[in-house]
Amino acid sequence: MESIARINFDEIEERLSALTLASSNQFRELSKLTRTVVAAKGSSCLGEQWARTWGELTTKKQAAKMLGISVNHLAKRIQEGDIKLSPDGRVLVRSAAEWANSAKGKAKAAKSPFHVTP
Numbered sequence: 001m002e003s004i005a006r007i008n009f010d011e012i013e014e015r016l017s018a019l020t021l022a023s024s025n026q027f028r029e030l031s032k033l034t035r036t037v038v039a040a041k042g043s044s045c046l047g048e049q050w051a052r053t054w055g056e057l058t059t060k061k062q063a064a065k066m067l068g069i070s071v072n073h074l075a076k077r078i079q080e081g082d083i084k085l086s087p088d089g090r091v092l093v094r095s096a097a098e099w100a101n102s103a104k105g106k107a108k109a110a111k112s113p114f115h116v117t118p
Contacts, residue, residue, distance in 0.1 A: 046101045047094035054093045063091035067100055 054066060063083070064074040074091075077083045077099060084095035 047097040050093050050097040056093055057086050057090040058093055058096075060089075060091055063093070063096050066093075067096055 050066070054062070058066065060071055060074055060078075064071045067074065069077075074083065078085060078091075082099045082102075084092045086092060
């Protein structure tokens with residue numbers, strides 16, 4: 001057993017500090033990966049299909065057609081926060097797909113000839 005007098009406390013403190021920093025960096029990287037996986041998991045297959053078909057953004061008129069609803073109904077869904085807009089006022093296709101995939105949207109969107117089923 002090593003004598004307490006021979007322990008280099010500065011060295012031990014330095015090593016602990018280095019290990020803590022390394023662990024902290026690994027934790028940050030793990031958190032980033034976890035957030036990415038959670039976001040991907042939350043993305044619906046329908047949203048992915050629609051983004052491939054329609055692109056990430058579309059006009060309100062095209063989005064209404066895509067969803068099988070009127071432009072006025074789309075405006076109501078946007079106002080109530082069900083469907084999101086980009087800063088330039090175009091409809092986020094994945095958001096529209098999420099709404100279409102929801103209980104509120106399924107009945108409306110399923111009637112659309114443009115509706116892509118998952």
